[in-house]
Amino acid sequence: MRISLSGPAGAGKTTLFEEFKKHLAKENYVFYPEIARTLINLEPEIFSDKKEFEERLFEIHKVREHEKFKHQNAVFDRCIWDCFVYSDYYGYPLNQNEAEETLNSCIDVIFVLPQISRPLDEKLINLYKKHTQIIQNAGQRVYFAEFLGLEPKIDFIINVLHSAPLNCGYI
Numbered sequence: 001m002r003i004s005l006s007g008p009a010g011a012g013k014t015t016l017f018e019e020f021k022k023h024l025a026k027e028n029y030v031f032y033p034e035i036a037r038t039l040i041n042l043e044p045e046i047f048s049d050k051k052e053f054e055e056r057l058f059e060i061h062k063v064r065e066h067e068k069f070k071h072q073n074a075v076f077d078r079c080i081w082d083c084f085v086y087s088d089y090y091g092y093p094l095n096q097n098e099a100e101e102t103l104n105s106c107i108d109v110i111f112v113l114p115q116i117s118r119p120l121d122e123k124l125i126n127l128y129k130k131h132t133q134i135i136q137n138a139g140q141r142v143y144f145a146e147f148l149g150l151e152p153k154i155d156f157i158i159n160v161l162h163s164a165p166l167n168c169g170y171i
Helices: 013-023 036-042 044-048 050-065 080-089 098-104 122-137 150-163
Strands: 002-006 030-032 074-077 109-112 141-144
Touching: 002 013, 002 080, 013 030, 013 074, 013 150, 036 044, 036 050, 044 050, 050 080, 080 098, 080 122, 098 122, 109 122, 109 150, 122 141, 141 150
Parallel strands: 002 074, 002 109, 030 074, 109 141
Antiparallel strands: none
């Protein structure tokens, strides 16, 4: 099973990601932390050019999520799809086909977490909803884990994961 925790900054993705390391430790999962922060820490100047930044993130995600690792059980703190949302947010949409690239990343299910930090970024929240429709229409499984508190989110995600087998799909 390949799982992505996605959503706006301040949604608790990284906290939930760290909790899943504990919950799935015995189930042979590989964990891929968020790479945007790492990239910003390594090359802070790159963040000043949002278009270049998102294109670079896209390529990194593509390498780590596509063919080479498609059979691994994995949890991703963000995935290639987040690049499409954020590049749209910054006003520099990526030229690649969003639905095709997301499905080719072979993520079985994306869990979108709501922004819990304040102030809320309504534009970004609306873009996540818009882009969710695009990839859902292409066949990607996406769920909103809109619960307050860590335990209800974990319970919801675990229930979804155990409710039906998920298969990687391609366009």
